[in-house]
Amino acid sequence: MTLDPAFVFSQHSLGDYLDCPRRFYLKYIARQPWPLIETPPGDMDVMAYRAYLQRGAVLHRWIERYWLGLPTPDAATLSDEELRTWWVRFQQADFHDLPPVRLPELELVAALDEARIYARFDLLALSAPEDPETRAVIVDWKTLRGTQPPSFSFLRQRIQTRIYLYTLVTASASLNNGRPLEPEQCTMRYWLANFPQQPWVEIPYSRTDYERDSQFLRDLIAQIRQGRNETDFPMTSDERQCTFCTYRTLCRRTGTPDAPPPDEELLMPDLSSVPDVEY
Numbered sequence: 001m002t003l004d005p006a007f008v009f010s011q012h013s014l015g016d017y018l019d020c021p022r023r024f025y026l027k028y029i030a031r032q033p034w035p036l037i038e039t040p041p042g043d044m045d046v047m048a049y050r051a052y053l054q055r056g057a058v059l060h061r062w063i064e065r066y067w068l069g070l071p072t073p074d075a076a077t078l079s080d081e082e083l084r085t086w087w088v089r090f091q092q093a094d095f096h097d098l099p100p101v102r103l104p105e106l107e108l109v110a111a112l113d114e115a116r117i118y119a120r121f122d123l124l125a126l127s128a129p130e131d132p133e134t135r136a137v138i139v140d141w142k143t144l145r146g147t148q149p150p151s152f153s154f155l156r157q158r159i160q161t162r163i164y165l166y167t168l169v170t171a172s173a174s175l176n177n178g179r180p181l182e183p184e185q186c187t188m189r190y191w192l193a194n195f196p197q198q199p200w201v202e203i204p205y206s207r208t209d210y211e212r213d214s215q216f217l218r219d220l221i222a223q224i225r226q227g228r229n230e231t232d233f234p235m236t237s238d239e240r241q242c243t244f245c246t247y248r249t250l251c252r253r254t255g256t257p258d259a260p261p262p263d264e265e266l267l268m269p270d271l272s273s274v275p276d277v278e279y
């Protein structure tokens, strides 16, 4: 059993492979149904955890509606305190410095040799075509919890950051009258709903970063493609990755108590294999 030659890679699938090659095998090659629900982080119970994930999904939909000019809820009518807090912070946030063309939930597919890489941006803010200082900002809404906001270096190294910026630069001609954007014209901004004292972190990009990410993704995809059978996709040696993994019973792993909670976005649907899906 090998990977479909037409498989479209994404932050979900490549992130799974980096976390654990066996998880990639089970999910994308064997297509093994998930036998377990996600384990909540810390002392949160399952229902509270699911409600938290659901809130994040609802926030994303409301923000999309906001940028599309569609009706959105009145914060005063919201009974869910956490969702109301996030929504009020979004409504009060200042986005005037973003380029004026706002494209929510934008999907792009970029080529990398024979492979294709898929990204779905929460928002792409782009300069008007006539603007001589063309720039593009990917904005990602994050509801990460914690005592401290995520650091610049953590966000810079995330597979999501590397894939999104690579995909934007590579596919940018389709957004810019046929002229590709230079990496230096592109940035990625994480908006942090839970950290009003530091509401966003912005990651710049450069030609050097782009070349490095291209090679990183090329090597990673080649390594995955070389897998010929199940044994080529070993279990991770980092058992913290098992803590929130739904394949724990298959692997007879339990995880560890010191595992960091997973990124809530990676628990949302992976749309890379169905880029035309509507939801």
Ligand code: SF4
Residues within 6 Å of the ligand: 019, 020, 021, 022, 023, 026, 235, 236, 241, 242, 245, 246, 247, 248, 249, 251, 253
């Ligand atoms: S339980 Fe652990 S070893 Fe098994 S797929 Fe998940 S992360 Fe990998």
